[in-house]
Amino acid sequence: MKDTRKKSADSDASQVADSVANCGAVSGANYTDNYTNIDALEKKALDFIASVDDAIQNQSFSPKERLAIPLQEMPTRNPLERSRQMCEVAIGFTESMAILEANRCLQCKNQPCVAACPVHVPIPQFIAKTAQGAFKEAVDIIKMTNLLPAVCGRVCPQELQCQSVCTVGKSLKDIDKAVGIGRLERFVADWERERNLITIPEVKPETGKKVAVVGSGPAGLTLAADVRREGHSVTIFEAFHKMGGVMVYGIPEFRLPKAIVAKEIEMLKEMGVQFRTNYLVGRTGTLGQLLKEEGFDAAFIGSGAGLPKFLNIPGENLIGVFSANEYLTRANLMKAYKEFAATPFYQAGHVLVVGGGNVAMDAARMALRLGAKKVSLVYRRTRDEMPARKEEVDHAEEEGVVFRFLENPTRILGDEEGRVVSMEVLSYELGEADESGRRSPVPIEDSEHLIDCDAVIIALGNNSNPLMAQTTPGLDVDLRGQIIADAEGKTSLPAVWAGGDIVLGAATVILAMGEGRKAAASMNTYLASI
Amino acid sequence: MHKILEKKQLSADVFYFKVDASDIVRNRKAGQFVLVQIDTEFGERIPLTIADASKEEGWIVLVFQAVGASTLKLSQKNKGDFIPAILGPLGKPTKIEKMGTVVCVGGGIGVAPLYPIVQAHKAVGNKVIVIMGARTKDLLIFEDEMRSLADELFVVTDDGSAGKKALVTEPLKEICERNEKPQEVVAIGPPIMMKFCSETTRPFAIHTLVSLNTIMIDGTGMCGGCRVTVGGETKFVCVDGPEFDGHLVDFDNMILRMKSYKKQESEDMHICRMEAAAEVLDKKART
Numbered sequence: 133m134k135d136t137r138k139k140s141a142d143s144d145a146s147q148v149a150d151s152v153a154n155c156g157a158v159s160g161a162n163y164t165d166n167y168t169n170i171d172a173l174e175k176k177a178l179d180f181i182a183s184v185d186d187a188i189q190n191q192s193f194s195p196k197e198r199l200a201i202p203l204q205e206m207p208t209r210n211p212l213e214r215s216r217q218m219c220e221v222a223i224g225f226t227e228s229m230a231i232l233e234a235n236r237c238l239q240c241k242n243q244p245c246v247a248a249c250p251v252h253v254p255i256p257q258f259i260a261k262t263a264q265g266a267f268k269e270a271v272d273i274i275k276m277t278n279l280l281p282a283v284c285g286r287v288c289p290q291e292l293q294c295q296s297v298c299t300v301g302k303s304l305k306d307i308d309k310a311v312g313i314g315r316l317e318r319f320v321a322d323w324e325r326e327r328n329l330i331t332i333p334e335v336k337p338e339t340g341k342k343v344a345v346v347g348s349g350p351a352g353l354t355l356a357a358d359v360r361r362e363g364h365s366v367t368i369f370e371a372f373h374k375m376g377g378v379m380v381y382g383i384p385e386f387r388l389p390k391a392i393v394a395k396e397i398e399m400l401k402e403m404g405v406q407f408r409t410n411y412l413v414g415r416t417g418t419l420g421q422l423l424k425e426e427g428f429d430a431a432f433i434g435s436g437a438g439l440p441k442f443l444n445i446p447g448e449n450l451i452g453v454f455s456a457n458e459y460l461t462r463a464n465l466m467k468a469y470k471e472f473a474a475t476p477f478y479q480a481g482h483v484l485v486v487g488g489g490n491v492a493m494d495a496a497r498m499a500l501r502l503g504a505k506k507v508s509l510v511y512r513r514t515r516d517e518m519p520a521r522k523e524e525v526d527h528a529e530e531e532g533v534v535f536r537f538l539e540n541p542t543r544i545l546g547d548e549e550g551r552v553v554s555m556e557v558l559s560y561e562l563g564e565a566d567e568s569g570r571r572s573p574v575p576i577e578d579s580e581h582l583i584d585c586d587a588v589i590i591a592l593g594n595n596s597n598p599l600m601a602q603t604t605p606g607l608d609v610d611l612r613g614q615i616i617a618d619a620e621g622k623t624s625l626p627a628v629w630a631g632g633d634i635v636l637g638a639a640t641v642i643l644a645m646g647e648g649r650k651a652a653a654s655m656n657t658y659l660a661s662i
Numbered sequence: 663m664h665k666i667l668e669k670k671q672l673s674a675d676v677f678y679f680k681v682d683a684s685d686i687v688r689n690r691k692a693g694q695f696v697l698v699q700i701d702t703e704f705g706e707r708i709p710l711t712i713a714d715a716s717k718e719e720g721w722i723v724l725v726f727q728a729v730g731a732s733t734l735k736l737s738q739k740n741k742g743d744f745i746p747a748i749l750g751p752l753g754k755p756t757k758i759e760k761m762g763t764v765v766c767v768g769g770g771i772g773v774a775p776l777y778p779i780v781q782a783h784k785a786v787g788n789k790v791i792v793i794m795g796a797r798t799k800d801l802l803i804f805e806d807e808m809r810s811l812a813d814e815l816f817v818v819t820d821d822g823s824a825g826k827k828a829l830v831t832e833p834l835k836e837i838c839e840r841n842e843k844p845q846e847v848v849a850i851g852p853p854i855m856m857k858f859c860s861e862t863t864r865p866f867a868i869h870t871l872v873s874l875n876t877i878m879i880d881g882t883g884m885c886g887g888c889r890v891t892v893g894g895e896t897k898f899v900c901v902d903g904p905e906f907d908g909h910l911v912d913f914d915n916m917i918l919r920m921k922s923y924k925k926q927e928s929e930d931m932h933i934c935r936m937e938a939a940a941e942v943l944d945k946k947a948r949t
Contacts, residue, residue, distance in 0.1 A: 371882050373702040373747045376904055381884075409702075410749040412882055416685055440886045442896055449891050449915050451922045458885035466879065473881070474706040474732050476923040550918030597883050599901065 134374065149490050155328065167530070169224055170207035177228045179203060188235060191263065195579070199300065204233040208527070215500045215531035218385045218469060222286070228241040228267070230319040234263035236300055237311045244297035249647030251354070255294055255313055260315055268329055275333065279357045279399065280350065280645065282325060282392045285318025287383060288642040289521050312384035323569050325395055332402045336363035341659050343536060344369065346413045346600070348642045349377025351632030353397065354403045354648030355655070357630040362656050366405045371412040374397050374465060377436055379632075381465040382457070384494050386501065387524075388485060390396035390464070423627065429662060430655050433615060433630040434648060437638050438597025442590055443486070447544030452478060452552035454497040456487070456537075458593035463498050477502055480587035484555055485509045485533075486541055487591030488518035495589045496533045507533050508583070512540040512560050515572040538562070541582060544588055554582045591639045600634070612637065621651030629655055664745045667721055672803045673730045676771055677737045678713070679745075684720030686750045690762065692778035692875065693905055697881040698724065699747040700736050708732050709878045709888075709900075711775030711850075712751065713804075725774035752881045753904045756848070756871070758782040763789040763844040765837055765886035766812075766832050767859050769851025770796055773804045775873060776850045780811050789813045791837060791844065795830040795851075798822035807917030830855060831862045839868040846871065849908060853917045860908030876898045876920060890916050 180202060187193045193201075203453035208214070212222050225233065229378045237259040245255040253274050268289060274281045294313045295301060301310030319662040324330055343363045345352040348370040374380050378391045401407065413419055413435070422428045440446050440455030459477075462468040466475035483499040485492050488511035499507045509519060509528070514537045529535065539557040547553050559579035566572040596613035608616045608624035614635055621629040631647030632640055668680035686696060690712060697707045704868075708730070714723035728737040739745070756779050764783045768776035773794050783790050792812035796802045797820045809815055816833040817825030830851070837844060847861035847870040856872040863870045876888040881900045888899035891912035897903065 282774065331758070371749060372880065373699055373707075373749075381880075410747045411685070412749060415689065415751055416749075417688060420835045421688075437884075439898060442886070442889075444896070449889060449896060449912075449919065451919055453887040458879060458887045461879050461885050466706060470704060473704040474701070475704075478922065549921070550915070597901070599882065 157572065162312070167203065167208075167210060169210065170226070173205055173207050174226050174228065176202070177226070177232050181228055181232060188231065188263075192654055193235060198238055199303055201232060201236045202238070203327055204229040204311070204312060204315070204516065206315055206470065211527075211530035211532075214386070215497070216503075218501055221386050221527055224322055225315055226317040227300075227323075230267075230316060230323075233312050234259045234316055237263065238299050238303075240299045241385060244299065245294035245311075248297045248427055249294045250642050251649050253294075253317070258320065259311065259313070259316060259469075262320055267320045267323045268318075271324045274320065277649070278354075278610075278645070280334070280353065280396045280641075281317050283350070283379060283388060283396055284642055284645070285314050285316075285321055286388050286392075287379075287640070288314055288317075291522065293642070314432070325392070330395075330399060332399060333357070333361060335361055335403055339363045340658070341365065341424035341662070342367070342427055343423045343430045343655065343659070344413075345418075345434065346419070347371075347377055347436055347632070347634075348375040348397075348432040349434055349436050349632060349644060350379065351436075351644035351648040351651075352377070352432065353400060354436065354645040355432045355556050355629075355631070355652040356647060357400055357403065358652030359655055360400070360403050360660075361403050362659070364656075364659055367408060368405060369408045369411045369413050369509050371410070372465065373409050375407055375409065377434075381461045382491070382494070383641075384460065384464055384498050384501075386497065387494065390409045409651070411621070412599075414599040416500055419604045419628065420609075430627040430629070430659060432621075432648070432651055432655065433600055433628065433634060434632040435597060435600055435634045437594035439479035439595045439635040440590070441592045441595055443541055443592070445541055445543050447546060447552075447555075448590075450544055450546040450552050451550045452480065452543060452546075452587040454478070454587065454589050456485075456491045456589050459495050459589050460491070460498060463502060469502055472488040479503060480585075481505045481518070482585045483507045483587045483589060484583060484585040485589045485591055486513065487593075488495075488513065488520060489591060489593070490520045490524055491592035491593075492589075493520045493528045493533075495591050497528050497531055499587075499589065500531055500533065508536050508585075509533055510539050510541065510557060510583075512538065512573045513570065514538060514562065534572055534582075540573070541588075541658075542574070545582070552586060552588055554584045555581055555588055556582050594633075596634060596637070617651075619650075620654035621647060622654060627658070664748050664792060665706040666739055666741050666743050666745065669739075669741045671780060672725065673801045676801070676803060677726055677728065678803075679724045679726075679739075680721050681724060681738075681745060681748070682720060683715075683722045683748060685719045686722055686748060687720055687810030688713050690715055690717075690751035691838055692721065692758065693775075694751035694753050695775070695875075695904060696722070696724070696748050696750030696752060697878065698736065698745060699749075700732060700739070700745060702746050705746075706732050707735075707749075707879055709752075709875060709881060711873070711875065713774035715778070718815070723774075725771060727771050731738040749881060756782065756905060758786055760786045761788060761845040763791065763842065765791045765793065765834065765844045765847045767793045767834055767847065767851070767855075768795070768804075768808075769830055769849075769855040771794065771803065772851030772855070772873075773808070775804075776848065777804050777807055779850075780808065781847055784811055786814075792816070792832075793818070793829075793833050793837075794832050795819065795826075795855075797821065827870060829858070831858050832902075834862050835860060838863055838868060844868060848873075848905075849909075853920065854914055856908060856911075857913035857917075860911070860913075863911055871905045872908040872911060873904045874911070874916065875904065876916065877922060890919075 193416035257568040258273040266555035468477035560573035562571040629651040632644035666680040713725040812947040883901040893910035
């Protein structure tokens with residue numbers, strides 16, 4: 133089994149050739165205190181398997197015995213090495229870890245995890261197959277409702293969804309000890325891809341009906357797959373030169389290798405979904421033109437989050453102040469970190485990141501990888517209130533990101549050339565809980581102080597992009613500019629659905645996929661009726 | 663993929679490309695721009711203005727100065743070659759309506775994007791006065807085109823090698839002082855020229871539009887790299903512009919921001935110029 137792991141690591145390397153150029157060995161010499169490398173984790177798993185081999189073979193565990201199986205930690209690269217490398221931080225389970233973790237599932241009858249999944253993956257069913265080592269069958273079960281398992285297994289906030297209601301976690305009175313559903317999902321998806329076993333979902337005979345999808349992010353891709361399966365022709369319009377939306381421009385390589393996204397998109401291509409890059413719906417052609425002049429019978433708007441929010445404080449337009457969107461896009465999509473890439477990135481010694489969400493963590497960790505000597509993250513509340521996933525916060529901290537809590541910027545100062553030299557912040561303390569249930573930060577008077585820095589990255593979320601609303605008469609948006617859609621994703625316009633961040637505001641990949649799935653069901657019913 | 667239908671060299675480092683772009687001309691209007699990428703793996707996305715277009719024939723004209731690594735590479739392409747990616751048309755079109763007299767001021771390469779705006783104002787029946795300027799005679803572009811359209815044409819050069827030896831602000835001020843004031847001024851050129859044009863018209867309270875060409879990545883509002891301060895507010899050139907009220911734009915901040923990557927760029931250029939020189943030597947060696 134150890135050999136399998138090695139092979140899979142090698143094959144990962146070839147799949148993700150783009151990212152491994154500067155990656156060191158999986159295990160290194162200088163471990164940090166609480167870091168356990170993959171070899172040690174694998175040995176532990178093998179030792180345990182040896183002690184329960186028969187029960188695994190015969191699937192004869194009692195629930196009590198299942199609860200006694202130790203949780204399998206996700207193997208990661210050594211923080212001391214990885215913080216300067218673009219390659220993926222989480223390495224993924226070995227086969228033995230996956231089998232052991234899958235055997236922790238109690239296969240409960242009521243399946244709370246399925247109800248808590250935005251796309252209702254048949255979780256106990258795929259885990260049962262995984263527990264038996266039938267990995268291909270397992271991944272095929274996932275793909276009945278989720279065509280992007282390698283992506284979702286990596287970036288879904290499982291601890292807030294399926295794993296938050298897991299009976300194992302509840303029985304052990306620790307939600308962190310729930311079955312590692314996401315890790316298993318990732319494992320079987322990687323296992324299939326690395327062995328070139330991906331099967332293309334069946335597509336029904338052509339219906340002759342045409343669907344336009346605006347944006348190639350998770351919402352659009354999910355809808356495209358579901359609608360294409362019914363035999364309708366689907367064209368996805370993307371403004372960038374690469375498909376994948378936030379999965380290619382926003383989420384960094386070290387968390388979601390771009391080669392994996394490309395592979396999942398490749399599958400849609402093989403299903404016959406058509407892609408048009410460098411096409412901005414609303415400008416190149418309007419939605420109305422697509423529907424009226426180009427013969428599309430229905431459309432889905434999944435154009436994603438829009439314009440980055442800024443702080444509206446003095447100095448925000450100095451050189452060296454970036455939105456997280458810009459900072460991450462330069463690195464992820466434009467590959468600014470490569471020697472031969474034409475897009476430059478801003479070199480800085482001390483980078484300050486403002487914000488406490490997942491995007492802030494991504495930006496902070498990216499800054500380390502782009503050569504910053506020090507990265508500090510400024511957040512106006514405390515660790516407990518941070519909206520970022522715990523795993524991302526932990527990874528950022530392990531890699532050396534410094535957290536500065538209870539501070540909020542008041543202005544940014546520059547030198548005579550307009551380059552950032554410091555940021556002034558005000559100190560805060562925590563007051564009463566606000567409507568979100570989080571204790572709200574209260575400024576401490578006269579507590580302004582300066583933090584020296586060379587760059588500031590603002591990661592405070594996005595306002596919606598006005599383009600679709602401006603160029604599509606009759607498309608209703610709310611006060612924040614988000615498209616109004618009903619429970620099925622229908623907009624105010626006939627034959628037009630919408631979903632993802634353009635409807636929800638900034639959310640997650642899986643929520644966007646859930647929206648795409650819902651809209652696809654409604655759209656398929658509509659298309660069958662016309 | 664967009665085929666280059668025609669290539670002309672307008673001056674030492676200014677190039678004219680007529681490019682097949684049937685999708686882009688469909689909705690394109692005066693004042694809009696495109697993002698061009700010559701390598702969809704590692705190339706940057708560079709904003710270029712549209713200098714002319716034909717909806718019937720499905721082409722656009724790009725006029726650009728080979729000043730950076732990417733524009734230099736673009737300039738090395740020839741008729742029949744392809745540009746892998748062009749996104750557009752982007753930005754809000756120029757607001758064109760019958761208003762009386764419009765003064766269009768173009769500096770250097772800024773004369774090219776001004777040309778469609780002059781065309782559009784003429785088409786709705788406005789009187790158009792064109793002022794075009796350049797450092798020297800060889801850098802004047804689109805002079806014949808402008809001459810055939812403009813009701814009045816002023817040509818100025820810094821060294822007096824063509825037209826009057828003056829800055830564009832000189833004739834602009836004279837026009838503003840006329841009894842019959844123009845209703846609008848449109849100024850496109852280097853930021854410093856647009857700044858001084860705006861300062862020239864400010865005392866006369868003549869509405870002045872400037873077209874900004876800042877650093878961009880996506881061109882759709884997502885990155886905010888193109889942001890400028892206009893009337894104390896942060897605006898995005900790609901979705902709120904590219905045209906803004908020149909009396910409200912913070913040009914000093916914009917000029918600073920455009921130098922964000924100057925150091926890296928000049929290093930790149932150094933390599934590229936050397937590469938170009940090496941290629942020339944290589945060609946010579948082979949013939």
